[in-house]
Amino acid sequence: MAEDLVYGREYIDKVTFVAIAVVGTLLALAMSTWHVKALWQESAQSFVEPWAPLLPVMLWRIIALGAGVWAVISMFRVGPGNMEVLMHEERTMVLLHPVNFEKFVTFSSWTLLSNILYFASVITATILETNGNGVPFWLQVFEICMLSIACGSAFLTATIVRHVILPAVFNSDRDSDFLFTYHEQVMHNFAAIFLAVELVIVAPTLHPEFALYCVGMGLVYVLFAYVFAYQGGGYYVYSFIDPRLRYAPIVMSGLAAAIAAFYLAIYVVSLVVQMNTLLGTLLIAAWVAMIVQFRPTQKTNQSSS
Numbered sequence: 001m002a003e004d005l006v007y008g009r010e011y012i013d014k015v016t017f018v019a020i021a022v023v024g025t026l027l028a029l030a031m032s033t034w035h036v037k038a039l040w041q042e043s044a045q046s047f048v049e050p051w052a053p054l055l056p057v058m059l060w061r062i063i064a065l066g067a068g069v070w071a072v073i074s075m076f077r078v079g080p081g082n083m084e085v086l087m088h089e090e091r092t093m094v095l096l097h098p099v100n101f102e103k104f105v106t107f108s109s110w111t112l113l114s115n116i117l118y119f120a121s122v123i124t125a126t127i128l129e130t131n132g133n134g135v136p137f138w139l140q141v142f143e144i145c146m147l148s149i150a151c152g153s154a155f156l157t158a159t160i161v162r163h164v165i166l167p168a169v170f171n172s173d174r175d176s177d178f179l180f181t182y183h184e185q186v187m188h189n190f191a192a193i194f195l196a197v198e199l200v201i202v203a204p205t206l207h208p209e210f211a212l213y214c215v216g217m218g219l220v221y222v223l224f225a226y227v228f229a230y231q232g233g234g235y236y237v238y239s240f241i242d243p244r245l246r247y248a249p250i251v252m253s254g255l256a257a258a259i260a261a262f263y264l265a266i267y268v269v270s271l272v273v274q275m276n277t278l279l280g281t282l283l284i285a286a287w288v289a290m291i292v293q294f295r296p297t298q299k300t301n302q303s304s305s
Contacts, residue, residue, distance in 0.1 A: 005091070005239060008246035016243035016252055017226075023253055024219050031212055039207045044140035047122050047147075048129040050202035051277075057201055058126060064194035065119040071112055071186035075103050082178045086239040088229045093239065105228055106237050108161070108187040110221055111153040115191045118146035145213045147195075147204070152214040152263035154191040158291040159262075161188040166293060176296045189292040196284045199266070203274050206267045211260035218256025 008015075050057045075081075080097035083106070087094055103109060121143040125135045161179075169176045178184070198204075226243060229236050236242050240251055269287070273280030 006246045013243040016248040019249035043205045046205040048126045052201040068116040071183040074183040085235040087235045111157045112187045114150040118150045148210040148213045149217045151266040152259040155262045158192040162291050162293050196288050200281050206270045211263045214259040214263045215256045218259045
C-alpha cells in the first residue's frame with residue numbers, strides 16, 4: 001500500500017536520475033571498449049547450427065513465435081485488464097483496467113515482446129542460412145541481443161511473479177484468476193519455458209559480455225516508466241519504481257543488474273548443456289519448475305472486475 005512506501009528527501013528523484021545517467025555512461029563505455037564483434041559472429045553461427053535436427057528445432061521456434069504473437073492478439077481481445085498501480089501525483093495505489101496498448105507498459109509485456117523478436121529473428125536467420133543467402137550482420141547482432149534480453153527478463157519475470165506477486169495477490173482480497181489468462185501465462189510462464197527448450201535443443205554459444213544488453217534493457221525500461229509517469233499515464237505500474245522513494249537509486253540500478261544476473265545464470269547453464277546435455281537439461285528443468293505456476297494455489301471470494 002502507498003502508506004507503506006518510504007519516500008526520500010525532496011531531491012531524491014534527481015539522485016535517481018543521476019544514478020541512471022552514471023550507469024548508462026559506464027555501459028556505453030564498456031560496449032565501445034570491449035571487442036565483441038568476433039563473439040557476435042561465433043554466437044550467431046551457433047543459433048543457425050543447432051546440435052538437434054534442424055526441422056524439429058524450426059518447428060519448435062515457430063510454435064514459440066506463434067504462441068507469443070497470439071498472446072499479443074489476446075491482450076487486445078480480452079478487454080480491460082487489472083493493474084494495481086501507484087499514482088504519481090497522489091502517491092496512492094489504485095486499481096486500473098487498461099485496454100489495448102495501455103497493457104504494454106508492464107515489464108512482463110516487454111518480456112513477451114523480446115521473446116517474440118528473438119524467435120522471429122532467429123527463424124529468419126536460419127531460413128537465410130539454410131538457403132545459402134547468408135545472414136546480415138545486423139540480424140546476427142539483433143538476434144543475440146534479443147536472446148540475451150529475453151532470457152534475462154523472462155526468468156526474472158517468472159521468478160518475481162511466482163514468488164512475490166502471486167503470494168501477495170493470494171493474501172489479499174483480490175481475485176487471482178486474471179493472472180492465469182492465456183496471455184498472462186505466456187508472459188509469466190511460457191516465455192521462460194520456450195527459451196529453456198531453445199537452450200537445450202540448440203546449445204547456443206553464449207558469452208558473459210552479452211549481459212550488457214540486459215543492463216541496457218533495464219535502463220531503457222526504467223526511463224520509459226519515468227516518462228510515462230511524469231508525462232504520460234501519470235502512474236507507475238510497480239510501486240517500487242517511483243524515483244522519489246528513499247532507496248530508488250539503488251533499486252533502479254538493481255533492476256538492471258538483476259536482469260543481467262539472470263542472464264549470467266543462463267550463460268552458466270548453457271555451458272553445462274554444452275558439456276553434458278542430460279545434466280544441463282535436468283538443471284534447467286529444475287530451475288523452470290521452481291519459477292512457473294499455472295494455476296492459483298487458493299481461490300478468493302471477490303470476483304475480478
